[in-house]
Amino acid sequence: AQSVTQLDSHVSVSEGTPVLLRCNYSSSYSPSLFWYVQHPNKGLQLLLKYTSAATLVKGINGFEAEFKKSETSFHLTKPSAHMSDAAEYFCVVSDFTRGRRALTFGSGTRLQVQP
């Protein structure tokens, strides 16, 4: 069975400093991995996806994530936080469950950006 653990429920950074949101996963097969962002009163928007190509994945708005199979991690980073990055972020794994591909969501990390 697949699972996703987001190691921090809240992260607070200052504007202009780096962002690190941590995600560990478990999966029986070769998974696809995603990061989604949710702004208040909005649905989830795809930031980036890993699907067994390059292990360093670049996404929108300057975010990137590195797939590390040996560590079963898929941490999200950004070199310099912007106020508009304040939101909730979800790490998601896609794997086969009962013969069909299904998504499992992490519990989310709320990112605060201080001026």
Next chain:
Amino acid sequence: DADVTQTPRNRITKTGKRIMLECSQTKGHDRMYWYRQDPGLGLRLIYYSFDVKDINKGEISDGYSVSRQAQAKFSLSLESAIPNQTALYFCATSRVGQPQHFGDGTRLSIL
């Protein structure tokens, strides 16, 4: 216009009432999904449909039913609402092998 539209955006109702949440999409995707979001739990899958004739239960389908009226429409019903079904509900769509696209959600409160 939004590609995935959910109606209503907000609903307050009483225990025991029948509720229908609707989702329509203009993306031409064959797959549609209903999730609920609770604080600290991420999103959990209620039902999913890979085409009009293929509907499947997700991990938390008890107390819910769905109808896929057309490729573009997928509705979620609560036959007799109870307070622990108070949550934020999301519809999503996708093509096979592609990431899911989400609507803006329906905030449902059951008193």
